Amino acid sequence: MSATKTLFDKVWDSHVVHKIQDGPDVLFIDRHMVHEVTSPVAFLGLKNRNIPVIHPEKTFATADHNTPTINQHLPVADPLSANQLRMLEENVNKHGISYWGLGHEKNGIVHVVGPEYGITQPGATIVCGDSHTSTHGAFGAIAFGIGTSEVEMVLATQCIMQPKPKRMRININGKMSRGVTPKDVALFIISQLTTSGATGYFVEYAGEIFTDMSMEGRMTVCNLSIEMGARGGMIAPDEKTFEYVKGREFTPKGAGWDKAMAYWETLYTDEDAIFDKEMTFDGSLIEPMITYGTNPGMGMGISNDIPMASAVQGGATTYQKSLKYMAFNEGDSMMGKPIDFVFLGSCTNGRIEDFRAFASIVKGRKKATNVTAWLVPGSHKVEAAIKEEGILDILIEAGFELREPGCSACLAMNDDKVPSGKLAVSTSNRNFEGRQGPGSRTLLASPLVAAAAAVTGKVTDPRELMEEMVAG
Amino acid sequence: MAYDKFNILTSTAVPLPLENVDTDQIIPARFLKATERVGFGDSLFRDWRYNQDNTPKEDFVLNQDRFSGKILLGGKNFGSGSSREHAAWAVYDYGFRCVVSSFFADIFRGNCLNVGVLPVQVSAEFLQKIFDATAADETTELEINLPEQKITLLTTGESESFDINGYKKNNMLNGFDDIDYLLNIKKDIETFAENTPL
Structure with a gap:
């Protein structure tokens, strides 16, 4: 048996608790992010079963989807939104989950604050009831969106059940031209693959164009992985990644850092590893992009x-x-x-x-x-x-x-x-x-x-x- | 959450012959503010089904009396976009137990299986046959046989087999959910948790 593995295989395989014959893998989840919209029914499920959140310390909640963007110091005017926010607050208090709600200095969009405070780490499995959880793949994490039933599973057991996706690598070399940003690179890829072109796959982005990108840029690219149907996308961690995560609030320190680094330094695709599909593009040909239709795959160079x-x-x-x-x-x-x-x-x-x-x-x-x-x-x-x-x-x-x-x-x-x-x-x-x-x-x-x-x-x-x- | 067991379903179908039907169309974000899983069927395809003054759009298929049934037919890449399970809840709550398409988006497919809606993926050719048969005669019935993993167009007897893994099939047949399984192996999970690097 070949020992060569892709980055994705390494992270996935090391998190499999159980393999079910003719069924999904039971995957252990390192970090669970929670927001107000997709969580209330999951918490209700726990209540009905009378079971606790098993790892509140691996669970992080923020309010973002429903919140006003002016006058946040005032009570939320929409009664339904206010109710959902109140429900989240009740649930996190009941279960002892850290919560950065409206007005909290660390509040923000779940996929923005995760990396900012070091919750997002290389080699982690990260889920959230939001399809753009793929963002965190920028750090070499396996990160993907889940439904509310799965939110309940993770709250209850810290695991979900998922068939292992196939592996795709998207290689782009060359430099980004003037006026081109990571967003354009992502919109370009989606326009080439269509919104279903990567369905069933987990994508690794490789090549000069991604290694040259800042962590913010990589987050933009990985964020949009779901828009071509992929469950998620990831980029192998490098010095830029380690530099970014170092010293953040939830990043390991001291001996914990050394232990984590020992793991993180193994996170790359082995030279002979096989992907189920590989795509290659020339990055220097990408233009500033714009969409013209009603799905993200309907995009083109702005002058077309x-x-x-x-x-x-x-x-x-x-x-x-x-x-x-x-x-x-x-x-x-x-x-x-x-x-x-x-x-x-x-x-x-x-x-x-x-x-x-x-x-x-x-x-x-x-x-x-x-x-x-x-x-x-x-x-x-x-x-x-x-x-x-x-x-x-x-x-x-x-x-x-x-x-x-x-x-x-x-x-x-x-x-x-x-x-x-x-x-x-x-x-x-x-x-x-x-x-x-x-x-x-x-x-x-x-x-x-x-x-x-x-x-x-x-x-x-x-x-x-x-x-x-x-x-x- | 409990759902009806699925075994053999014989029903007419409601055709929606469009590709890339995203979950924002299945249920728009502004209807995701509930804190309990009730009433989502009313908002299924809300903006395709109703005008902004809440009067029905006569040309939308759910507003056409001739079409009814427990099977929803959708074009390629059905359920793309957001991970909102509310989309699958809306499909179920409206009364559908099965969605047939030539291709499903990943998260939507998984959500369906978790809430008791069977996603049945068929070839593009077979899907077209079903669309055509239903358009020509709305009383056309389909049989979805989960134990045999077979979908049959009853008017002609043409059939195709469909995929579902054995574990999920057993869940659907018995109305089980994944949490029961996971809670049952909790000890193993906790042993595993002690040895994770992060």
Whole structure:
């Protein structure tokens, strides 16, 4: 038997408690993140069975999906949201789970705060009742979203039952071109694979383009793994990863650190390891991307035209329904289309690097008068950095306001809803029909593309607004 | 949570011949604010089913009297997007016990199996046959035979087998859930927990 293993195999296999014949693996979970929307029925299940949370110390709760992004110091106005938040607070108190609720200095989007405080670690198994849990794969963790029944399983037993996914590696070498960000790399991959191209697989991202990326960039890429159907995506940890996690609140210290490092240093794909599928792309060919349809796979280089129905995979009926919803036509150019809203934020692009990128474009310019802009940091920590780095001053000078942290308009569970028919350029992760509010129309893009749209009031290639790079 | 046992289901089907039906369409996020698992069927396909003034959209299949049944037919990549189990709850609560498609998104498939909805994956060709037969005659019945892992178009007798692992099949046949299994091996899990590096 060959001893060579992929990174994914190493982490998965070391967490299997039991293998069931003709059934799933019983997988041990190191870290469980909990939020207000997908947990109440799970806690109710524990209550009905009269059983406790088995490892409250491995469980971390935050409020993010439902929370307002202005006036967080006031009582939550929506009674249903307020009830869900109250329910989470009751449940975490009852079970002794650490909780960073609304108003807490560490509050933020679950996938932003996990890494910020060192809850996210290489080689860990991490789950949360949210499909973008794949974000944490940036650290070489196996991280994926689960349903509420599974939330209950993890609360009750610290395990879930999952068939082991197949392995896919996506190799991209080359450098990111000017104006291209990790978001564009991810949207490019999804446009090539479609939203179901990686279903049944767990993806490892490999190659120069990913090793060159910051941890924030890697998080953006891994975050979007679910949008091509993959359960999750991961990147082998390296010096950049270890440097990032070192010294954070929940990161092991002293002898614990040495023990962890001994494990973490084994986390790479062996040279001869076999993947069930491998894809390779040339990173230097990736352009700033934008979506034009109602799933994240319907994306293209910003200067391209919307493909003809005859040129796309899949059913023409579905494709045409999608374009009809967007009020676009086959062959349209996206450039110059007037937009109404800009959303900067979410677990995909709500980190400090994303605000730096946005600010680099709007600096010295003014927000277009036809645009409503929602700038929502992923956490209070991001918010603090925005202020400390002087980014807030740039944003205010350009006519923008900063809101308080939360998931916000990404899924529009709170009041941050794009009105029916309005067109939004959004740095979030899904452009599904009505995702940002009933009838809303979403163009997914990078923080640079969002910024260019915010100051011009229309879809604009950010490269036109970027300062020429000084050769060096 | 308990659900009805699944053995052999004979029913007409409700056709939704679209691809990439995501869980935001199955149940939009603004209907995820409940703290108990009740009433989600009312919000199934909410924005395709109702206008913003809550009047029904006549052309949507759930509002057409001619189609009914316990089987939902969906196009390729059914259930993509969010992990919200509420989508599977809505499908179940509305009265569906089975979803037939040529391809399912991963998390949705798992959620269905955990709440008592059987996901049946068939070939694209067979799915098209079922769509065509149902469109031509809405009284067309399908038989979903879980013990034999077989789906049959009863009008023509054409059938296909479908996959489900033995463990999940046994759960569905008996109405068991995974937590019962896990609680039963709790000792092993705790021994394992003591030796994890993180």
